[in-house]
Amino acid sequence: xEFFVKISLISIFAFDFDMKFNTQxxxxxxxxxxxxxxxxxMLDGKEILFVHSLKYLGVxxxxxxxxxxxxxxxxxxxxxxxxxxxxxx
Numbered sequence: 001x002e003f004f005v006k007i008s009l010i011s012i013f014a015f016d017f018d019m020k021f022n023t024q025x026x027x028x029x030x031x032x033x034x035x036x037x038x039x040x041x042m043l044d045g046k047e048i049l050f051v052h053s054l055k056y057l058g059v060x061x062x063x064x065x066x067x068x069x070x071x072x073x074x075x076x077x078x079x080x081x082x083x084x085x086x087x088x089x
Contacts, residue, residue, distance in 0.1 A: 004041075015044075023046040023047075026048050028041055029050070029053070032065065
């Protein structure tokens with residue numbers, strides 16, 4: 001319950017300083033023992049989506065019981081670029 005109070009305080013602070021959150025681009029991902037979905041989070045009267053993975057600074061973070069990163073897409077892009085460079089030689 002304390003987390004919901006903090007979210008509402010952030011929303012009030014943003015309203016006081018004429019700031020708006022883009023809830024269409026904001027997402028929530030849980031990591032840890034209780035990583036399953038919980039009650040929906042509301043920010044500025046709109047629900048924030050829960051996701052199983054997200055991309056932050058080029059790294060794909062994955063929800064689970066422990067923190068993990070997925071490098072599948074990075075590895076795939078590397079091999080595509082490497083193969084294209086080898087074919088031109």
